[in-house]
Amino acid sequence: NAGNRLVKVDVFPMGIDYRRFASAVEDPEVRDAIRRFEKKLEGQKVILSIDRLDYTKGIPQRIQAFDLFLERNPQYKEKVTLILAVVPSRTGVEQYAQIKNRVDELVGKINGKQGNIGWMPIWYMYRFQSFHSLVALYNVADAALVTPMRDGMNLIAKEFLATKTDGRGVLILSEMAGASKELGEAIVVNPNNQDEIAWAIKEALTMPEEEQVERNRIMQKRLNRYNVVRWGTDFIDALSNVKKIQLALSVRKLTEEMQKKLIRSYWQSDNSIMLLDYDGTLVPFAEKPQKAKPDEGLLNMLDALGESPKTEVVIISGRDKETLDKWFGNRNLGLVAEHGVWIKDRGKPWETIEPLRDDWKEQMNPILEWYEDRTPGSFIEEKDFSLAWHYRKADPQLASIRARELKDELLQLTANLNLGILEGSKVIEIKSVGINKGRAALHWLSRGGWDFILAIGDDWTDEDVFAVLPESAYSIKVGLSPSKASFNLDSVWEVRSLIEGLVRV
CATH class of the missing domain: 3.40.50.2000 (Glycogen Phosphorylase B;)
Incomplete structure (x- = not known):
């Protein structure tokens, strides 16, 4: 994309x-x-x-x-x-x-x-x-x-x-x-x-x-x-197929007219919820995760939405809960950390969806360290119930090879350990099976009564959220790629523009 x-x-x-x-x-x-x-x-x-x-x-x-x-x-x-x-x-x-x-x-x-x-x-x-x-x-x-x-x-x-x-x-x-x-x-x-x-x-x-x-x-x-002949045909067919996909995605793009309809639906609602991913959705990716802090403009928009009595705003992130607390803990927002491991209602303490173990880290950490040592620029992020290997700063060619090798190795090792492998944007994460953003989203969606639902995300971990939404919900994928979401926006800045439009309501 x-x-x-x-x-x-x-x-x-x-x-x-x-x-x-x-x-x-x-x-x-x-x-x-x-x-x-x-x-x-x-x-x-x-x-x-x-x-x-x-x-x-x-x-x-x-x-x-x-x-x-x-x-x-x-x-x-x-x-x-x-x-x-x-x-x-x-x-x-x-x-x-x-x-x-x-x-x-x-x-x-x-x-x-x-x-x-x-x-x-x-x-x-x-x-x-x-x-x-x-x-x-x-x-x-x-x-x-x-x-x-x-x-x-x-x-x-x-x-x-x-x-x-x-x-x-x-x-x-x-x-x-x-x-x-x-x-x-x-x-x-x-x-x-x-x-x-x-x-x-x-x-x-x-x-x-x-x-x-x-x-x-x-x-x-x-x-x-x-x-x-087959070589030439395959190339032209692949090129044509990409253009067909681009055309299909352009039809799904959230047009100005559709944005107006979405904003109007929010304005007419009495009980609304917004489920928002963070990295790659509300802020651009950064070489180091800690540098992707929310700016003042974003915080002001989230505060404006969160303070509305008819609106519940939930940030559903892969970040650890300490980081989310530091950035958003004193705001009127719901939070989800580690792709669904931790959830936090407004004004309440953090809790896990279910009891989880972390003793598997002792076995997995040396493997990630091996790849960290042999992939300059990569690093390991340890969270409460997950481990993540980031390679955004590594040489792209070497990192691509190492990422494939690591994923293959982890899939074999975790087959009988009730662990899942998440592959995000320049990151591979290990966590418990069955824990995902969609399950966390249901913590709020299951309460019912929502007459306006908006979900926005940028990678495949957000597909779990899109999958549990009712048909009436507005779902938006950031980036031009296939998705369960109903619409696409090109970039973080288009997302910010949409949120700004919602705030003005």
Whole structure:
């Protein structure tokens, strides 16, 4: 939810025109090229390396790994050839010229050291390849060596597999290529580890044909199904779906006309209640929770509503009761702390909805501490009957990974402990099962007699409140996302504007 738009982040691994590459093997021009290559390479095992000239492709490291393979496996001398096809790239850039000089130097050195008058271990081609020549090279290769240092996807690996119509051939693939996440049946290697690549070359050359076919058929089926057409269709469908959701949510947006109707309903009521979340609803989120204190303007509005004899205002928060007492304890408000653990009627002491235990904290706290130590910027918040791990200030990428790991671990550990896991905005909280904001809201709603009910919240913990409301209630979700609420507002400031309108009544 970015402002007034829903933004979706997803993964769409790019496909290839699988049938074009597979069918091209039978093209007469390709068959002629295959025969020419096979004649030149007769009696040789063929390893293919094809890439555009780029520092991310790891071409020098690949050449050195092949040299290491020959050093360790002298029995393959005169029996294996590395076809090193390099496609020119950015020829006017000095850094790329340096890479080419390095490749030229390594090829010359290794051919001079390892080769002889009748055998050249590296067949070096520095030129653009036609489609027919490319397919022929893929087809004649016994193994493809695709080991970039960093690559978003790498379609060469996929094209190689598409041309292996008889199922034979082995793909050696860098773990740093995005394609490795799809092609797990390949021999996956660390491109920085020449020992590992040298081992993989031998593994590829000695792999039984039936194993080659078994591995390749699995990958080929996957690539044929998720081809370039499917990739494009999935992307457009996902984009269209987001727009449909945005349109549906825009229809639910609390318009100016609906706001006037809501305010008029409040004005005409005799017994009204407002159930308001705090963080992300009445105030923006802060890097540190203690900094999200209520400002004077908000307090004045809450006081004005709370002092009305016909209005009950309840703040339903995930905060601890000490903080809520400090900020709102002397005001004419109902309070709910720790997502429903503690409730406080106006002018009365705090009480729990039911007797609760907190001895489980001893088991859970060390786990949260482990994640706190390994996620700089995160911290633990301990409440009376819950524990929360906040990661708003942590590096977003690392925090996202750690949050998934922690949630998975906690779900397993708490399965038989009568504990629930709440995932809020940049926070994961552990608390007793059955305690939620909706149950706390029923403490007030069950009294009946309300002729105006308004509930506002911003995250999924507030959905429990929306779920227990009668149909006549006004429910508002802050942010553009699906919800049980009847309406949406874009931001805290729109909520404040609405409350200001209610105060003026």
